[in-house]
Amino acid sequence: MATTNARTPAPERPGAQEWVPADADVPALAQAARACRGCELWAPATQVVFSDGPPDAPLVLVGEQPGDSEDREGEPFVGPAGRVLHDALAAAGVAPDAVYVTNAVKHFRFEERGKRRLHKTPDVAHVHACLPWLSAELAAVRPRVVVALGATAARAVLGRAVRVTQLRGRLLDDAPDVGGAPAAVLVTTHPSALLRLRGKGGWDEAFDALVADLRTAARAAGLVAGGA
Ligand code: URA
Ligand code: SF4
Secondary structure: OOOOOOOOOOOOOOOHHHHOOOOOOHHHHHHHHOOOOOOHHHOOOOOOOOOEOOOOOOEEEEEOOOOHHHHHHOOOOOOHHHHHHHHHHHHOOOOHHHOEEEEOOOOOOEEEEOOEEEEOOOOHHHHHHHHHHHHHHHHHHOOOEEEEEOHHHHHHHHOOOOOHHHHOOOEEOOOOEEOOEEOEEEEEOOHHHHHOOOOOOOHHHHHHHHHHHHHHHHHHOOOOOOOO
């Protein structure tokens, strides 16, 4: 008996590579990413969210994916997690506009619940599809240090699954090759993990730990005094 299978078809997910211009600078990459159809996440999102910050910054921070505010505004880290990140950078003695910020996945993945759009963690397949953008950014910016904020970013930057709690705060040298120069990588918690602690016990310790990790990275990048 023939059966009709009513499953949703597998998403079109060729990966971003064919949309990434060769040897491009950051503005050219950001422009090209608007056309990316490397995975299905572009369709329900408002727009691509690329990056922010100096295109020659010594320190690059990689987040997970844009959130609701970022999707609407087209800029990374402009919502609640961004405020935590900016406060932590300031506390670490780093001017937020001295660092280049980007995300492992460039479109907001969400689930609709009535009028609300709830963040949905990207799958490994989305991280993989979007990776050509991050690789091209790192090759263009050539930072000395790359900070991975949370497990999704760590997977993108290091190319393997890691436990953030095990690795956090250390300068790792299994680093990505950034335009011929290896960068150090530091893994830390994602600022949105701190948001869940706000007003509860544990906030101060978690915030201080994020600040300490950002300071370690900024020192190694030569952005704040104190040596690596
Ligand atoms: N969280 C992220 O990982 N990136 C953003 O840009 C905003 C929130
Ligand atoms: Fe392209 Fe990344 Fe957006 Fe997918 S999430 S469409 S790979 S930019």
